[in-house]
Amino acid sequence: MKLSEIAAVAGVSEATVSRVLNRKYGVAQKTRDQVEAALRSVGYERTNKGEIVLILVPSLGGLIFAELCDEIEKQLSPHGLRALVCPVFPGTVYEQDYVELMIDKGIAGAIFVSSSNTLRNSDSGAHQLLESRGVPFLTVNGGFADADAPVVSTDDWQAAELSVAHLHDLGHRRIGLAAGPVGNIPADRRAEGFLTAMESRGIDDAEELIARGRYTIEGGRTAADELLELGATAIIAASDDMALGAYRAIARRGLNVPQDVSVIGYDDSYLLDFTDPPLTSVRQPVESIGEVCTRAMVTMIQHRPLRTEEVLLEPELRLRKSTGPVPVSSS
Structure with a gap:
């Protein structure tokens, strides 16, 4: 179908439909939902390719990790991105296994949440594989010494x-x-x-x-x-x-x-x-971490320039x- 036809069904402009399809900024959640509903009603099938962001986290048993994953997932969603939470013990081969398993699926990016990025001299296989394939990633609460990637940390x-x-x-x-x-x-x-x-x-x-x-x-x-x-x-x-x-x-x-x-x-x-x-x-500051991570991830996915100095957020x-x-x- 043409954009004009989908726009007519959704009751929005063609530009808005285009922005939703391409996961761009500037579309209210209510409007985005209207367009997504219109796409479904006309039988448009969206591929998951390029929508998934891996969240590599030590465990969901710790409440802080569950809260961080939930907040990041919530903030990614309005941008048409889906979080796939991968619980892995930091520094183990399972982290790289998840990346190897998903990278050919066309993942949009990855976020290391207090995973191997928190360990000095940890195995670098997972993030090096992402770098070699041009997949953007960032880290929470510590960064990789050999990677030029955004770092978002509590101070x-x-x-x-x-x-x-x-x-x-x-x-x-x-x-x-x-x-x-x-x-x-x-x-x-x-x-x-x-x-x-x-x-x-x-x-x-x-x-x-x-x-x-x-x-x-x-x-x-x-x-x-x-x-x-x-x-x-x-x-x-x-x-x-x-x-x-x-x-x-x-x-x-x-x-x-x-x-x-x-x-x-x-x-x-x-x-x-x-x-x-x-x-x-x-x-x-869980909410702030989620906000900064999402802003950085969307910026990298859209191939826009981004400074990679560590962002330190104030605790309370x-x-x-x-x-x-x-x-x-x-x-």
Whole structure:
């Protein structure tokens, strides 16, 4: 059918039909839906080729990853793009397997969400394959050292500063960091930010108050045990799961949160209002990450110029009930 015929069915201009077919900016969602409905009514079959954006993510078990994928998918949709979420453990061959499986299907692009892009010296097969085939990609929370691709990250240095500042204002000086594994880019950045924030407040022995562990409840419990042995009165955790592990370590010692030890998590979700006590946490700006990722991906798909400097987005400290003044006996 001609564009004019489809436009007549949809009740829009030919230019609008063209923009919808070519996934261009400037079409309201309601109008886009009208055109898509008209296309279906006249039997027009759109191919999926060039519509799919891979989202490579470590797991959907972590709420933050599910939220990020959901937000990116929601923001891609108005541009006629479909997200295909691929859960892969970072640094494994499965990441490249997904890319190899889908690249000949004509994928539009790929987004690495805290996947191999967060690991220093990770296997480069997946993103190099995308580069070799001219498929645009970008990364979230860390970039590949050998790739000139956009990077969208939460400002981990600022996240550490927010946490230390809050606890320091409450009188805490023995502040510990339950950090993620060495070689994980966000974990290393938060450790750097922690040391800078502590040193700027005249606390010079902060390095001994960093305990590394996995981003799990058990990893947080183990790290918290180390920090409590060193006399920490407050613990900043690298994830909410680690913070809940710290809760467990504190309770096993017969101590209470926040009367004896204050705890701050990282990522933030609505479920934290229901922990006991409700967990103070640094929230990643999920909506902003989705918006910036989508804008960059659509720009690259349309072959328009794009600067690839890392974009750092501001986190937010969400105060609940897990932080309080330093115990009198420790001040």
